[in-house]
Amino acid sequence: MLDKINHDLNKTKLSLNLHSYRQSLLASNISNAKTPKYQASDINFSKIFNKILDIAHEVAKKTLSTTSNKHIKNKNNSKNFEQNKLLNNNYVSKNGAVNVDIEKIKFVHNGLKYHADVVFINNKLRNITNVLQG
Secondary structure (H helix, E strand, C coil), X not given: CHHHHHHHHXXXXXXXXXXXXXXXXXXXXXXXXXXXXXCCEEXXXXXXXXXXXXXXXXXXXXXXXXXXXXXXXXXXXCCCCCHHHHCCCCCEEECCCCCHHHHHHHHHHHHHHXXXXXXXXXXXXXXXXXXXXX
């Protein structure tokens, strides 16, 4: 049961991090709208999110746990991976000139998705607390 809770919370954590990163890109687009030759930047959220989940799943499969100090230690026993490596120029697309109205709509929409993830985490933790309290 704890594995399922941990999986749900990790997935939501990744989603929050990506929404936060996208929010900063969109804010940068809006603030630089009048900058000459500035190109709007954005990410393909679902593509990057799925890639990060795939990497996290592969890392989890490769992670070994030892039950004795006589076992050989796994050198690649790190569950953390560089999420920022995925957020390089390969996944950030340049969309030409900035349309402030469209960027504002994307900004608000992304903010609502971020808020929905926060509400999901709050409800999940509230439900867990209610179950534990009886």
